[in-house]
Amino acid sequence: MSVNALTFRRLPQLPVWVINLALTAILAGLWPLGRVLEHQLNPYFLQILILVGINIMLAVSLNLVNGITGQFSLGHAGFMAVGAYAAGVLLRHYQPQGWEIPLVMLGVLCLGGVLAALAGLVVGIPTLRLQGDYLAIATLGFGEIINVVIINTESVGSFYVGGSAGLHGIPIHANFFWTFGAALICIVCVWRLAYSNKGKAFAAIREDEIAAGAMGVNTTYYKVAAFAIGAFFAGVAGGVSATWFGNLDPESFRFMRSIEIVAMVVLGGSGSITGAILAAVVLTWLPEQLRAVQEWRLVIYALVLILMMIFRPAGLLGNRELWPIPGRRRPGPSPTADPDSRQRMMA
Amino acid sequence: MSLLEISNLSVVFGGLKALCDFDLTLEQGELVGLIGPNGAGKTTTFNIVTGVYRPTAGDVRLDGRSIVGFKPHQINHRGIARTFQNIRLFAGMSVLDNVLVGFNQSLRHGFAGTVFRTPRHQHEDQRNQDRAVELLSTLGLDDRAMEIAHNLPYGDQRRLEIARALATNPKVLLLDEPAAGMNPQEKIELSGLIEMIRQRFGVGIWLIEHDMKLVMSICQRLTVLDHGQVIAVGTPEQVRADPRVCEAYLGEPT
Numbered sequence: 001m002s003v004n005a006l007t008f009r010r011l012p013q014l015p016v017w018v019i020n021l022a023l024t025a026i027l028a029g030l031w032p033l034g035r036v037l038e039h040q041l042n043p044y045f046l047q048i049l050i051l052v053g054i055n056i057m058l059a060v061s062l063n064l065v066n067g068i069t070g071q072f073s074l075g076h077a078g079f080m081a082v083g084a085y086a087a088g089v090l091l092r093h094y095q096p097q098g099w100e101i102p103l104v105m106l107g108v109l110c111l112g113g114v115l116a117a118l119a120g121l122v123v124g125i126p127t128l129r130l131q132g133d134y135l136a137i138a139t140l141g142f143g144e145i146i147n148v149v150i151i152n153t154e155s156v157g158s159f160y161v162g163g164s165a166g167l168h169g170i171p172i173h174a175n176f177f178w179t180f181g182a183a184l185i186c187i188v189c190v191w192r193l194a195y196s197n198k199g200k201a202f203a204a205i206r207e208d209e210i211a212a213g214a215m216g217v218n219t220t221y222y223k224v225a226a227f228a229i230g231a232f233f234a235g236v237a238g239g240v241s242a243t244w245f246g247n248l249d250p251e252s253f254r255f256m257r258s259i260e261i262v263a264m265v266v267l268g269g270s271g272s273i274t275g276a277i278l279a280a281v282v283l284t285w286l287p288e289q290l291r292a293v294q295e296w297r298l299v300i301y302a303l304v305l306i307l308m309m310i311f312r313p314a315g316l317l318g319n320r321e322l323w324p325i326p327g328r329r330r331p332g333p334s335p336t337a338d339p340d341s342r343q344r345m346m347a
Numbered sequence: 348m349s350l351l352e353i354s355n356l357s358v359v360f361g362g363l364k365a366l367c368d369f370d371l372t373l374e375q376g377e378l379v380g381l382i383g384p385n386g387a388g389k390t391t392t393f394n395i396v397t398g399v400y401r402p403t404a405g406d407v408r409l410d411g412r413s414i415v416g417f418k419p420h421q422i423n424h425r426g427i428a429r430t431f432q433n434i435r436l437f438a439g440m441s442v443l444d445n446v447l448v449g450f451n452q453s454l455r456h457g458f459a460g461t462v463f464r465t466p467r468h469q470h471e472d473q474r475n476q477d478r479a480v481e482l483l484s485t486l487g488l489d490d491r492a493m494e495i496a497h498n499l500p501y502g503d504q505r506r507l508e509i510a511r512a513l514a515t516n517p518k519v520l521l522l523d524e525p526a527a528g529m530n531p532q533e534k535i536e537l538s539g540l541i542e543m544i545r546q547r548f549g550v551g552i553w554l555i556e557h558d559m560k561l562v563m564s565i566c567q568r569l570t571v572l573d574h575g576q577v578i579a580v581g582t583p584e585q586v587r588a589d590p591r592v593c594e595a596y597l598g599e600p601t
Binding site for chain 2: 016019020188189192193196197198199200201203204207208210211212213214215216217218219225229319
């Protein structure tokens with residue numbers, strides 16, 4: 001039996017409006033869920049949960065750049081810093097009260113994201129002609145520049161930035177809803193970009209940039225777009241973390257933070273969105289669980305990473321997702337070897 | 348005015364004249380061959396025409412408009428698609444996805460449309476998927492649509508490259524050694540396939556090939572290159588009889 005157009009249409013897919021409605025409902029449901037969790041959970045678990053949410057956003061957005069488009073970036077913490085400082089500085093300055101809080105939160109998170117995306121454009125346009133190691137070093141340099149700029153900036157006009165002492169006293173308005181709402185939007189955006197006709201161009205660039213160009217893909221445009229979109233969500237994640245912790249330390253946005261995010265993408269499986277989520281959960285939760293063994297904590301954490309890369313170099317999920325994607329079969333042995341299995345699959 | 352007009356095309360790499368005063372015209376529906384010994388500059392010519400290299404001198408006109416200095420994707424948008432000598436598929440992606448990338452440039456919705464799954468996005472995604480499946484069945488690859496391109500047998504990979512190039516809706520199709528590595532049976536199938544594409548899609552085909560039997564049997568005209576110089580132009584019979592061509596391939600008679 002051969003595959004024809006009809007077979008593809010028959011793939012079970014809910015109508016888009018149903019999915020969009022369901023996602024909106026989930027987004028709205030996060031608010032009451034957050035209120036319940038904030039009262040039920042002990043503060044320590046809530047803290048870990050929020051960190052998980054922030055790291056999911058960072059890992060999924062970096063996955064668009066590193067995993068899906070194949071442009072190895074080491075500057076993600078830099079974009080996070082831009083968003084974090086934008087949100088922190090503005091909130092600290094305006095100190096919104098009462099009903100203004102949700103609106104101002106939405107505003108500063110978006111603004112943080114937009115500024116980070118602009119930083120992404122500024123960095124991406126000149127550096128994306130570099131490839132592989134060279135791009136990694138260039139983005140690494142960018143992350144350090146951001147750090148140095150923040151350390152040396154006491155204030156911008158009447159806005160207090162804090163310089164090397166860090167920024168303290170940011171009103172704490174982030175909660176479960178903001179964290180996971182932003183994470184949900186980030187996941188949906190990246191997912192829909194990755195698994196659409198338009199988004200196939202990202203993966204095509206990863207697979208073979210020259211061929212992608214010859215097939216009419218504007219490679220520069222797509223690479224810069226991936227960079228800017230990734231930076232946007234890193235900025236939002238930064239904004240959330242600024243308004244959750246209430247203080248910012250420029251040292252926490254250095255190269256090591258970028259490496260942590262890269263580790264999540266690689267551990268989850270480059271190119272796999274569910275893999276990035278899974279790895280963000282594991283790599284946030286694991287170090288906390290290991291607090292019991294004290295000084296061995298970081299050794300075990302590092303050992304887990306080493307062993308994973310030895311025994312499962314493609315990451316937890318490889319380039320697959322937790323469930324099959326329509327129009328995308330899991331890679332396996334060539335079905336020519338076993339025609340029956342192919343027929344069964346096509347049936 | 349011809350579909351594709353190349354005049355006085357030259358390229359110099361450092362001190363090496365890789366291509367010197369190359370001329371060619373290609374009409375719609377025509378099948379023209381480019382042959383020559385290894386290192387003659389055939390693939391270089393393709394790379395210049397598709398915008399990978401910039402020519403040192405000369406002009407390439409498609410539909411009367413110069414395409415020199417354009418980027419590869421812009422040249423592809425204007426109507427030139429190609430395959431590669433050493434297969435360059437999107438190896439980790441499915442056969443269907445490979446073809447869908449070819450349709451990418453025809454999309455009219457932006458990233459926002461993709462994220463919100465607007466009606467236009469859904470329409471275009473569905474239409475392109477149908478077109479991709481149709482194209483694959485035209486090339487006999489429809490029962491492999493869901494396979495990872497890397498897992499295809501060699502001949503199928505070559506055909507998939509052609510399918511992907513056709514997805515960009517070209518006026519001119521450049522095939523760089525499509526028969527390389529194929530067995531005699533696959534070569535016979537390939538010449539039938541090329542003929543079918545020429546008639547069905549109405550494209551002008553320009554072909555680099557080392558297999559003389561294939562070239563002589565399907566090409567209407569041939570250009571022979573050696574050391575970057577055109578040494579012969581004409582019908583397969585004329586080229587075959589040209590002493591300079593024999594010399595280029597076999598060496599001077601003693």
